[in-house]
Amino acid sequence: MVVNLANICNLVVQKSDRLNLKEKLDYMENNNTCWSMPRIGDQAPEFRAMTTHGKLNFPGDYAGKWKILFSHPADFTPVCTTEFIAFAKMQQEFEALNTQLVGLSVDSLSSHIDWVRNIQEKIEWEGNKNVEIGFPIIVDLSKTVSKLYGMIMPGEANNACVRAVFFIDPSDKIRAIIYYPLVLGRNFDEIKRVIIGLQTADAHDVALPANWEPGKDVVVHYPVTTAEAQERVKEEGLTCHEWYLCSKKL
Ligand code: BEZ
Numbered sequence: 001m002v003v004n005l006a007n008i009c010n011l012v013v014q015k016s017d018r019l020n021l022k023e024k025l026d027y028m029e030n031n032n033t034c035w036s037m038p039r040i041g042d043q044a045p046e047f048r049a050m051t052t053h054g055k056l057n058f059p060g061d062y063a064g065k066w067k068i069l070f071s072h073p074a075d076f077t078p079v080c081t082t083e084f085i086a087f088a089k090m091q092q093e094f095e096a097l098n099t100q101l102v103g104l105s106v107d108s109l110s111s112h113i114d115w116v117r118n119i120q121e122k123i124e125w126e127g128n129k130n131v132e133i134g135f136p137i138i139v140d141l142s143k144t145v146s147k148l149y150g151m152i153m154p155g156e157a158n159n160a161c162v163r164a165v166f167f168i169d170p171s172d173k174i175r176a177i178i179y180y181p182l183v184l185g186r187n188f189d190e191i192k193r194v195i196i197g198l199q200t201a202d203a204h205d206v207a208l209p210a211n212w213e214p215g216k217d218v219v220v221h222y223p224v225t226t227a228e229a230q231e232r233v234k235e236e237g238l239t240c241h242e243w244y245l246c247s248k249k250l
Helices: 005-016 021-031 078-096 109-122 144-148 188-204 226-232
Strands: 047-051 054-058 066-071 099-105 137-139 163-168 174-180 239-242 245-248
Touching: 047 144, 066 188, 078 099, 078 109, 078 188, 109 137, 163 188, 174 188
Parallel strands: 066 099, 099 137
Antiparallel strands: 047 054, 047 137, 066 163, 163 174, 239 245
């Protein structure tokens, strides 16, 4: 029998509105089928969890802030350890951008605590030592949050999260998602660039061209009528390469 996966997915997604979180996860487990992962533009799924900083109500505990929710495959692993040091070193820069970091893996609370103590006491990496991990790490032994956010990709690993990064704005909307595989550590300059880029696009109602970095020219939204196109090329303060590609300084 040929199964139409697209139809099954549609059915599941339609049904999902009427299910609570536990029912959704049970349904997914029991049917071993597709599930709607959070997408850009969706409201961040809500959950409660235990973390290394105590109980967390996400995203409610971070009202008015940007949030970076990220998963790592496992505590006490080499790439993850270097990533945690990189994130911890940049935490103040993220806080200056009104952005809160929240980590997650399917390890236990005691493992998380042991690992962050071990990093602070024993690890020296690229000249960084005694690094304190100042952000909370979610305990997700049940995989509830990992599944809710589509952080487990069975083709890559069945019992561990991939390196997912969700960028969530102050209105709790998911604005960007980046996934990395197990063997590749994240680029933290890019993660910071994404936050600054989204905040810049929001603040100035502009878009950002390839390889944009703070200080570089931005692009204005393209005209959607012929009249607008005609006006656009005459606008002061713009450099128009074509009617649909005009840049400006901020
Ligand atoms: C690491 O962090 O080094 C790692 C974790 C899981 C699989 C492969 C690498």
